[in-house]
Amino acid sequence: MKKILLASLVLAMVFSFGLVAGEVLAFPGGGKVGQPEDHDGTVTRVEFDEIEVEGYTWYLVMPYRGDFGGTPYLEDGWIMNVYTDRQGNFVLYFMVHESDARWSEDLEPIYGSWALFKQIFVGKAYSGGQ
Secondary structure (H helix, E strand, O other), rough: OOHHHHHHHHHHHHHHHHOOEOHHHHOOOOOOOOOOOOOOOEEEEEEEEEEOOOOOOEEEEEEEEEEEOOOOOOOOOOOEEEEEOOOOHHHHHHHEOOOOOOOOOOOOEEEEOOOEEEEEEOOHOOOOOO
């Protein structure tokens, strides 16, 4: 039941932003956020990935919106990283650029002009023990 609820939550978040699956080209070989070679301007996409961390498989859904400004890196907008695993854990990181309306001086930058706006941890791994 937890898996169905988590999957529903992820899909609800994705659809609430009006996003659909995008091109994998938004991630160059190094795994950093980048743009397809032939695209300029603002993009809205959702990327999907499966990663291995300390023996656990995590499924990543990454909706984002912003402008690459002709470079391989997102220069403004927002990025959401949503991780789920088969053990019922859920992790959300929501990052905003200083040009985003949600930016405030209270946020501590984590990379250049980007700050972590919201983070949520839910599940067994985050309930005080493993």
